[in-house]
Amino acid sequence: MSQPTLSPRPSLPHPTPGLSFWHRTTRAFPYLNSNSTAAVPPSSKYVVIGSGIAGALTTFSLIKEQGIPANDILILEAREAVSGPSGKNAGHVRPDAFRGFSMYATVHGPEQALKIIENEKLVFERVAAFVKNNDVPCDFHHTTTFDVCLTPEFAALELKSFQEYEKAGGDLSHVRFYEGDKAKTKTGVQSTVAAYEWPAGSIHPAKLAQWLLSSVIEKGARLWTHCPATSIARSSPTSGWDIHTPRGSIAAEQVIHCTNAYASYLLPQLQESITPNIAQAHSIIPSAGLAGENALHNTYSLRYSLHHFYSLIQRQGDGTLVLGASRTNPKLSQKTRDSLVDFDDSGCQEEIVEDALHTFNALFPESARLGQKRQGEGLDQAWTGIIAKSVDLVPWVGELDGFEGQWVCAGFNGHGEFLLILTTIICLIY
Ligand SMILES: Cc1cc2nc3c(=O)[nH]c(=O)nc-3n(C[C@H](O)[C@H](O)[C@H](O)COP(=O)(O)OP(=O)(O)OC[C@H]3O[C@@H](n4cnc5c(N)ncnc54)[C@H](O)[C@@H]3O)c2cc1C
Structure with a gap:
């Protein structure tokens, strides 16, 4: 009988990830290694951790949907921009049409399972519309x-x-x-x-995430690459958070963890969940x-x-x-x-x-x-x-109990397309 596999200890991203086809065809992305040696600024009202599709789209939505000034947002990325699965996946934008229904129904009940599958179709339609309306050059094939x-x-x-x-x-x-x-x-x-x-559909996933990053950086958001967030502590008993990195600490009012599989490194309470x-x-x-x-x-x-x-x-x-x-x-x-x-x-x-x-x-x-x-x-x-x-088969999105001002958007189960809807939801809750 095979032994159950134990969860590995939480980890920061590997310092030298391999390059995917998507990475190899976008090596000239101008923000690939943005601010890769500079000390971090002492403060930023919002800090987004992770520059994958979730981090890029959350930043885009905060600016576009919530009207937050772009220069109030700083993105921290442990390696080069979009170095995680958002630049390493298999290129599908593929809603689940029905297959997952029974599995979701077992965990969440039939009513929620119906909503999850309906949401998949909606997300596909919204991704297609987003790419078309914004003329995003990401090789989208409908x-x-x-x-x-x-x-x-x-x-x-x-x-x-x-x-x-x-x-x-x-x-x-x-x-x-x-x-x-x-x-x-x-x-x-x-x-x-x-x-x-x-x-x-299919897509060049790195080009979509890079387009989002370019558009927020050109509006004034800042990206610090090769700069992992290594720990987070309260700034004062009443408000704010200090995010520690190897290049200094940043004080932030709001922190959004878009670290997907790595979420539990900064949030050990998620170790068994993601x-x-x-x-x-x-x-x-x-x-x-x-x-x-x-x-x-x-x-x-x-x-x-x-x-x-x-x-x-x-x-x-x-x-x-x-x-x-x-x-x-x-x-x-x-x-x-x-x-x-x-x-x-x-x-x-x-x-x-x-x-x-x-x-x-x-x-x-x-x-x-x-x-x-x-x-x-x-x-x-x-x-x-x-x-x-994720333990319940769906992503974790929202504010963390007992950690006011810290938000999470992670646990995508190999399914990136969920993001457009979910980051919109994060902004609506905000
Ligand atoms: C081989 C493969 C095939 C896949 N195929 C598909 C597919 O065809 N279709 C689909 O929809 N989905 C697919 N997926 C899943 C999809 O790619 C992911 O669900 C999606 O990219 C997750 O996006 P994200 O932004 O949440 O996470 P990520 O892309 O992982 O981004 C997280 C980022 O956070 C950074 N980070 C982590 N911790 C820290 C820290 N402490 N400090 C600073 N930065 C940090 C990481 O370096 C990373 O860049 C696939 C995934 C893989 C691996």
Whole structure:
């Protein structure tokens, strides 16, 4: 019997994280290493900790929605800007259409579970509208996604979730179902048993977060990179907080923790509630079978079971494929699976690379069939990032009990799109 995996000790981000495809294609971002050696200013009314999508969007919302002067806000980032999963993910903007309903219902009851799934659809629509209305150059591709059921067992499980969501009154009018040959033709995956399709998108995630950071910095917000917040203490018995960093302390009235998987380093009370998990993604340069007119235009979740799956997008501009691999794949050795409960995002796991590429070639054999592999085709690189698992499956958003003036927006369970709504909520509560 395998031992339960213990949560690792809370940690600051690893000082030398590996670069993802998204990082490697945005190295000229002008604020990448903003204020990387300067001492921190003695005070700032608002301090946002973390420069990922949550920190960038919270700052953007405070300025745009709440009218807070931009120069009252300072963002602290432990490494270079957007060095966490917001710059390391698999590029999906993919709402859960129904699959998670039963799981959420078990934890939160059917009424809240319905709201969570409805919120997913709403968030996708809001992300798409936000990108369009603000003309954000982040390679957003508005398309549809397939949940591809690769085993009869998973097809049965998916059908059960579909029916339970429908019975509870969930809206499925935007979801299409295919089985047998129709599912194979629609998805292009010959081993498909059944498939579901609904609206979703893909994105260059680092470009979105960087656009938000540029826009707040150009309004006057300040970003201190390579400057971790190492502890926080009350400034006086009645008000304010002192945030300690290796380059001095900042006094702040309001502190917003956008530190996702790392939240418990500064907030030990969250240690059991938000835990880290390493996830891995791969960029692949397609050979002829998936290039040019053969490129894929939908996004995919390729599922053998609830916990054994792969995600796939193909970028419409340069044709690069991004293949994500589930961290709970039962085909991986126990040693590899255990090693994924950690904060080290400096490298990648060879066993996962091999498994992901083997599966990709099996599911998309045309990639190998048409044309010999040429120099430059195939695996481009693999990278890892730290996902935040939350104990109740949903993010933690709001003011911390007993810590007036400290707020948290973290625990996204590998699901970034939630953010647009949630940071809006944070501002409304404010
Ligand atoms: C491999 C992988 C694939 C994924 N795929 C998808 C996907 O396809 N679609 C999707 O929607 N989501 C996906 N996710 C999840 C998604 O990327 C995250 O949910 C989202 O980026 C979280 O954003 P965030 O701003 O909360 O956290 P982060 O991006 O982690 O940002 C937190 C930042 O805080 C900084 N920080 C932490 N502690 C401190 C401190 N004490 N002081 C200063 N700075 C600190 C970190 O360095 C980091 O930059 C994936 C994640 C991974 C790892």
